[in-house]
Amino acid sequence: MQSAGRQSVVDVALQGRAVMAGETISRAKVAGRLRLNDAIFHHVTRGAAAGVLIILGGVMISLVSGALPALQAFGFNFLIEERWNPVTEKFGALAPIYGTLVTSFIAMLIAVPVGLLIAVFLTELCPMWLRRPIGIAIELLAGIPSIIYGIWGLFVFAPFLQQTLQPFLIATFGNIPVLSSLFAGPPYGIGMLTAALILAIMVLPFITSISRDVFESVPPVLKEAAYGVGCTTWEVVWHVVMPYTRVGVIGGVMLGLGRALGETMAVTFVIGNAHRVSASLIAPGTTISATIANEFTEAVGDLYTSALIALGLILFGITFIVLAAARYMLLQLERRVGN
Amino acid sequence: MSLYDNRRRRNKIAMTLSLLATVFGAGWLVLILSVLLWEGFSGLSLAVFTEMTPPPGADGGLLNPLVGSLILTILAVIIGTPIGILAGTYMAEYGRHTKLTTIVRFINDILLSAPSIVIGLFIYEIMVAPMGHFSGLAGAVALAVIVIPVVLRTTEDMLLLVPDQLREAATALGLPRVNVIRHVCYRAAKAGMVTGVLLAIARISGETAPLLFTSLNNQFWSTNLNAPMSSLPVVIFQFALSPYKDWQKLAWTGALIITLTVLALSIIARILAASRKTP
Numbered sequence: 001m002q003s004a005g006r007q008s009v010v011d012v013a014l015q016g017r018a019v020m021a022g023e024t025i026s027r028a029k030v031a032g033r034l035r036l037n038d039a040i041f042h043h044v045t046r047g048a049a050a051g052v053l054i055i056l057g058g059v060m061i062s063l064v065s066g067a068l069p070a071l072q073a074f075g076f077n078f079l080i081e082e083r084w085n086p087v088t089e090k091f092g093a094l095a096p097i098y099g100t101l102v103t104s105f106i107a108m109l110i111a112v113p114v115g116l117l118i119a120v121f122l123t124e125l126c127p128m129w130l131r132r133p134i135g136i137a138i139e140l141l142a143g144i145p146s147i148i149y150g151i152w153g154l155f156v157f158a159p160f161l162q163q164t165l166q167p168f169l170i171a172t173f174g175n176i177p178v179l180s181s182l183f184a185g186p187p188y189g190i191g192m193l194t195a196a197l198i199l200a201i202m203v204l205p206f207i208t209s210i211s212r213d214v215f216e217s218v219p220p221v222l223k224e225a226a227y228g229v230g231c232t233t234w235e236v237v238w239h240v241v242m243p244y245t246r247v248g249v250i251g252g253v254m255l256g257l258g259r260a261l262g263e264t265m266a267v268t269f270v271i272g273n274a275h276r277v278s279a280s281l282i283a284p285g286t287t288i289s290a291t292i293a294n295e296f297t298e299a300v301g302d303l304y305t306s307a308l309i310a311l312g313l314i315l316f317g318i319t320f321i322v323l324a325a326a327r328y329m330l331l332q333l334e335r336r337v338g339n
Numbered sequence: 340m341s342l343y344d345n346r347r348r349r350n351k352i353a354m355t356l357s358l359l360a361t362v363f364g365a366g367w368l369v370l371i372l373s374v375l376l377w378e379g380f381s382g383l384s385l386a387v388f389t390e391m392t393p394p395p396g397a398d399g400g401l402l403n404p405l406v407g408s409l410i411l412t413i414l415a416v417i418i419g420t421p422i423g424i425l426a427g428t429y430m431a432e433y434g435r436h437t438k439l440t441t442i443v444r445f446i447n448d449i450l451l452s453a454p455s456i457v458i459g460l461f462i463y464e465i466m467v468a469p470m471g472h473f474s475g476l477a478g479a480v481a482l483a484v485i486v487i488p489v490v491l492r493t494t495e496d497m498l499l500l501v502p503d504q505l506r507e508a509a510t511a512l513g514l515p516r517v518n519v520i521r522h523v524c525y526r527a528a529k530a531g532m533v534t535g536v537l538l539a540i541a542r543i544s545g546e547t548a549p550l551l552f553t554s555l556n557n558q559f560w561s562t563n564l565n566a567p568m569s570s571l572p573v574v575i576f577q578f579a580l581s582p583y584k585d586w587q588k589l590a591w592t593g594a595l596i597i598t599l600t601v602l603a604l605s606i607i608a609r610i611l612a613a614s615r616k617t618p
Contacts, residue, residue, distance in 0.1 A: 145545020
C-alpha cells in the first residue's frame with residue numbers, strides 16, 4: 001500500500017508512529033504561523049466589511065457637510081421654497097422634490113401592474129420552451145444602462161409624444177375641469193410625463209424579473225392543489241401565488257421605486273430642467289438628480305454648489321428611507337410567514 | 340352556472356391582460372433596441388475606434404473616450420473587487436452570525452441601489468474639492484464605490500452556497516480557516532465570484548452620473564489619471580444634447596458600443612453561472 005516517503009495522513013494516523021521532539025517543535029512553529037495568518041486574514045476581512053459602513057458614513061458626512069452652507073442660509077424653507085435662482089442666490093428644493101416624486105409615482109403606477117402581469121404571463125401562461133428565452137431577455141434588458149433609455153427618449157420618444165399622445169391628451173381632457181389642468185399647456189414633447197413614461201419602461205424589466213423569480217418560488221404543490229379544487233388560473237394567481245409571494249413582490253416594487261427615484265440619465269435628457277411646480281404633467285419640470293446632473297459642473301459660487309449638494313442629501317435621504325423600509329417590511333413579513 | 344361563467348370570464352380577462360402586458364412591455368424594448376441598432380450601426384466605422392472626438396462639424400471617432408472608459412473601468416475593478424471580496428468573505432465565513440454582518444448586509448443592500456449621482460457628489464466632496472481639480476482617479480474611485488456592493492453581494496451569496504461539509508472536511512485535516520477559505524471555499528465559489536465581477540463591470544460601464552463631476556470629460560487624448568479624463572457615457576451625454584448632427588451620430592454609435600459591451604458581459608456572466616451548476 002505505502003511507498004517510502006509518500007505516506008498519506010491516514011497512514012501516519014493508523015500506524016501511530018512515534019513523534020520526535022524536533023518534529024513537535026517545528027510543528028508548533030508551523031501551527032503558530034498558520035494561526036497568525038489566520039488572525040491577520042480574519043482582521044483584514046473584518047476591516048473590509050467595516051469599510052462598507054465607512055463608505056456609507058462617508059457619504060452621509062460629506063453630503064451633510066457640503067449641504068451645510070445652503071441649509072444654514074435657507075433653513076427649513078429650502079424644502080418648501082419653489083424659487084431656484086442662481087443669479088440672486090435664492091434656492092429652494094420644492095420643484096425638484098415635486099418632480100422626483102411625481103415622475104416616480106406615475107412610473108410605478110404604470111410599471112407595477114404591467115410588470116406583475118408580465119410575470120404572471122411568464123409563470124402561468126407562457127409555453128415552456130419560450131419561458132427561458134424571454135426570462136433571459138428580460139434580465140439582460142434590466143442591465144442596459146439608463147443613458148440608452150435617455151438618448152432614445154430624447155431623439156425618438158419625445159418627438160413622437162409631441163406629435164401624437166400629447167395633442168390627443170390636451171384635446172381629450174382640455175374641457176374636463178380637473179383633468180384639464182393636468183394636461184395644460186402646449187405639447188413640448190419633453191416634460192414630466194415623458195420622463196415618467198421612460199422611467200416606467202426602464203424599471204419594467206426590473207420589476208418583472210424580480211416578480212417572476214418570487215412567483216416561481218411558490219411550491220408547485222400549492223398551485224396544483226388549487227387547480228385540483230377547480231380554481232381558474234387567475235384565481236390561483238390571485239388567491240395562492242400573490243399571498244404567498246407578497247413579501248418578494250413588495251420588495252421588488254420598492255427596489256424599483258428606489259431605482260426610479262434616483263435615476264439620473266434617463267430623466268435628465270427629457271425632463272426639460274425647468275424649476276417650477278406645475279400641475280400640468282406635460283409641462284417641463286425637473287427632478288433632483290436631473291438638476292444636479294445639469295447644473296453641478298456649471299455651478300459658480302459656494303452657495304450654489306452647496307444647494308445642489310443639499311439636493312443630493314435630500315435624494316439620498318428619500319431613497320435611503322424607501323430602501324430601508326423595503327428591507328424592514330421584508331423582515332417583518334418574513335417573520336410572519338415563518339411563524 | 341352563472342357563477343361559473345363569471346369566474347371563467349374574469350379569468351379570460353385577466354389572462355388576456357397579462358398577454359397584452361407582455362406584448363406592450365416587449366414592444367417598447369424591441370422598439371428601443373431596434374432604433375439603437377439602426378442608428379448605431381449606421382454610424383459605425385473603423386474611424387470610430389481610431390480617431391479622437393471631433394470638434395463640431397468635423398469627422399472623428401471615439402478613441403479617447405473608449406480608452407478613458409477602459410482605464411476607469413479597470414482601475415475601478417482593481418480598487419473595488421478586493422474590498423468587496425474580502426468583506427463578502429468576512430460575512431460568509433468568519434462573521435456569519437455576528438451583528439456586524441447583519442448591519443453590513445443591510446447597508447450594502449442600500450448602497451447597491453443608492454442613486455449613483457449621490458456617489459458622484461460624495462467623491463466630489465472628498466477628492467475633487469480638496470485636490471482642486473477634476474481627475475480620472477476620482478472617476479475611478481467613484482466607480483469603485485459602485486463595484487464594491489455588487490461584488491460583496493455575489494461573493495457572500497456564492498460562499499454561502501458552498502456546502503459546509505467541504506469546510507468541515509478541510510478543517511478536520513487541521514487546516515486553519517484562512518487556508519480552508521482560500522483553497523476550498525474560493526475554489527468552489529470561483530465561477531460565481533467571477534460572475535459577480537463581470538456583473539459589476541457591466542454595471543459601471545454604462546454609469547454616467549458619478550463621472551459627470553469626478554472625471555469630467557476631456558476633448559483630447561489623455562491617460563493622465565490626475566487630469567480630467569474622457570469617458571464614453573459622459574461623451575454620449577454631451578454629444579447627444581448638442582445641436583450638431585455629427586456629434587449626435589457619434590452619441591448613438593457610442594450608445595451601441597456600450598449596450599453591446601454590457602450585453603456581452605452579462606451573457607458571459609450567465610454562461611459562467613450556468614457552468615457552475617452542471618459539474
